[in-house]
Amino acid sequence: MTNDGQPKGQRGTRGVTLWFTGLPCSGKSTVSQIIYDELKKRGGRVELLDGDEVRTRLTKGLGFSKEDRDENIRRIGYVCHLLTRNGVIAIAAAISPYRAIRDEVRKMVGSFVEIYADCPLEVCIQRDVKGMYKKALAGEMKEFTGISDPYEAPLHPEVTLRTDQETPEASAARLLRRLEEMGYLPGGAAVPEPYTPEEEAAIRRRLEQLGYL
Amino acid sequence: MSPQRKVAVIGLDCVPPELAFDRWRDELPTLKRLTEQGCWGKLKSVVPPITVPAWSCMMSSRDPGELGIYGFRNRKDHSYDGLAFATATAVREDRVWDILGRAGKQVIVLAVPGTYPPAPVNGCLVGCFLTPSAESDYAYPAALKAELTGRFGAYRLDVENFRSDEKERILEQIYQMTEQHFAMARHLVTTRPWDFFMMVEMGTDRIHHAFWKFSDPAHRKYEKGNKFEHAIRDYYRFVDAQVAGLLPLLGDDTSVFVVSDHGAQNMEGGICVNEWLTREGYLALAEPVAGPTPIGQAKLDWSRTRAWGEGGYYSRIFLNVRGREPQGVIPPGEYEAVREELRRKFEAMLDEKGRPLGTRVFKPEEVYRVVRGVPPDLIVYFGNLRWRSVGSLGLGTVHTFENDTGPDDANHSEYGIFILREPGLKSRRVEGLSLMDIAPTILDRFGIAPPAGMQGKVIQGS
Numbered sequence: 001m002t003n004d005g006q007p008k009g010q011r012g013t014r015g016v017t018l019w020f021t022g023l024p025c026s027g028k029s030t031v032s033q034i035i036y037d038e039l040k041k042r043g044g045r046v047e048l049l050d051g052d053e054v055r056t057r058l059t060k061g062l063g064f065s066k067e068d069r070d071e072n073i074r075r076i077g078y079v080c081h082l083l084t085r086n087g088v089i090a091i092a093a094a095i096s097p098y099r100a101i102r103d104e105v106r107k108m109v110g111s112f113v114e115i116y117a118d119c120p121l122e123v124c125i126q127r128d129v130k131g132m133y134k135k136a137l138a139g140e141m142k143e144f145t146g147i148s149d150p151y152e153a154p155l156h157p158e159v160t161l162r163t164d165q166e167t168p169e170a171s172a173a174r175l176l177r178r179l180e181e182m183g184y185l186p187g188g189a190a191v192p193e194p195y196t197p198e199e200e201a202a203i204r205r206r207l208e209q210l211g212y213l
Numbered sequence: 214m215s216p217q218r219k220v221a222v223i224g225l226d227c228v229p230p231e232l233a234f235d236r237w238r239d240e241l242p243t244l245k246r247l248t249e250q251g252c253w254g255k256l257k258s259v260v261p262p263i264t265v266p267a268w269s270c271m272m273s274s275r276d277p278g279e280l281g282i283y284g285f286r287n288r289k290d291h292s293y294d295g296l297a298f299a300t301a302t303a304v305r306e307d308r309v310w311d312i313l314g315r316a317g318k319q320v321i322v323l324a325v326p327g328t329y330p331p332a333p334v335n336g337c338l339v340g341c342f343l344t345p346s347a348e349s350d351y352a353y354p355a356a357l358k359a360e361l362t363g364r365f366g367a368y369r370l371d372v373e374n375f376r377s378d379e380k381e382r383i384l385e386q387i388y389q390m391t392e393q394h395f396a397m398a399r400h401l402v403t404t405r406p407w408d409f410f411m412m413v414e415m416g417t418d419r420i421h422h423a424f425w426k427f428s429d430p431a432h433r434k435y436e437k438g439n440k441f442e443h444a445i446r447d448y449y450r451f452v453d454a455q456v457a458g459l460l461p462l463l464g465d466d467t468s469v470f471v472v473s474d475h476g477a478q479n480m481e482g483g484i485c486v487n488e489w490l491t492r493e494g495y496l497a498l499a500e501p502v503a504g505p506t507p508i509g510q511a512k513l514d515w516s517r518t519r520a521w522g523e524g525g526y527y528s529r530i531f532l533n534v535r536g537r538e539p540q541g542v543i544p545p546g547e548y549e550a551v552r553e554e555l556r557r558k559f560e561a562m563l564d565e566k567g568r569p570l571g572t573r574v575f576k577p578e579e580v581y582r583v584v585r586g587v588p589p590d591l592i593v594y595f596g597n598l599r600w601r602s603v604g605s606l607g608l609g610t611v612h613t614f615e616n617d618t619g620p621d622d623a624n625h626s627e628y629g630i631f632i633l634r635e636p637g638l639k640s641r642r643v644e645g646l647s648l649m650d651i652a653p654t655i656l657d658r659f660g661i662a663p664p665a666g667m668q669g670k671v672i673q674g675s
Contacts, residue, residue, distance in 0.1 A: 173584040199345035209375040
């Protein structure tokens, strides 16, 4: 912040929906939270709709049948659509196992980036953050994606995160760079330079002489 | 620690503990006295231990990855020539004076690297050595420039024409610069109300790079009894006296920090990183170069180039990745394997006599909490920074003892110095300090809890 109270690096952003999809425990929530925090820090208008939290409010009462799952995604998608058209970066992190409904949301939103948290099932089972896989494997949970319910991986995601091969921070950094390259975010460290070309040349000469470059 | 009224930070760029605390401890009565009145120790720098980003890391308690600043110049994008200077506008995190200013504390910030162009503060700020010229608007408020120029003459930003054998001139300029900066400091602390004061003097860095070979018997070019044998020691005494002149103006109850951002060591030589990459088959030229040529001026055959490197005190290696760089060749699926192969080869490098060089290699995501902006793919310390990185091509050798940009005798090292003098502190050597600890410790002295996300810890005085 500068002392006039304005956040540093505040910049205009255009609306976009960042749609995370993947198996339970594939890293969607972790990476989306990092992205959310980073975009907040950059001063962007950003909202995070996490699947688990949404199910306690917006889509409370819906179950895990295909119909209910599709309705769940349709509602999250609709909120993302509203946010996106108002210039907000909407981040959705939900399993969203069915390709057709994801494509339907893509069509509705328009400005849509599908991010596939690609992680082998066995790694997700090892992670098993909430012990759900254990229950599903013991037959105690019906309609559990990856075990007793299908997951349809995206065919053409804009970004694929190999969350079993890189840290959440590395995944997030790669995604941010991709968003910068796609023009949804102003380029990371690339800020307008305060030097004129002549000044820059003089500074470069000085730093070369000093051995820094 | 009960909140105190004032904190002062005297930054001495590049001062290594081996000189300040060991070799010349008894030559520097002021620093010695400060250590006897407080806690002190080695201060671990960041990767890389370079002025930019180190001072901004120290003042924000964020690592270079989190700042997205990996050196003086950073890639703007994945093009081959898109390098941008990291100036004050690139620092997006709060630094200590931003936080203190919002808490109503008055600050004086003098020549701290990463402060040009000057941003408004609650107090005054004089921009750092990355100010283009003494004519530039380097001060906040802007009128301060005229006041300082009127009293002290044109702002001495740095040593001009540094790579030169005119050692007398360079020495004189270093003294003049340091003298002026401490005079400005005395003026500012006595004419303005302040709660927090900070200055950084760059002369200590410049003297190492220009005079190390004259004073270090371990340097391959050292000659006993040479004219400048004591140049660094004498200048250290001068700086010590300057600190002595400032201390009474800071007040006995003030917490006084004396810190450096990294250390210095003998430079054994240079590694021509792009020459090596060429020999190892990672880099290919489209046209041969005639004599030593900076990498930016050589014509590379990108269709046959998998990696290239930047020169400097350390090396940054960039991979040419398909879908990322304009003419990328490494398939994304092979990126990690190529990076790992390069890491292993760098680590196995030998010196000119076939002995292990002791090179250290870092992957950004392994050393930083977050990786922002466009980081290098690898960060390389040749011989653990005892060798610099030479970016030019066409030198015809991997090991060189003549720099591509002129004489330079010293390289940076990983540890700087830390001294904290406070009323009630007992003299104590402290281990395990990091430059990330400075900002939280300063805030603590004002009774302000360090914001979430600061990476350092509060250094307890007792």
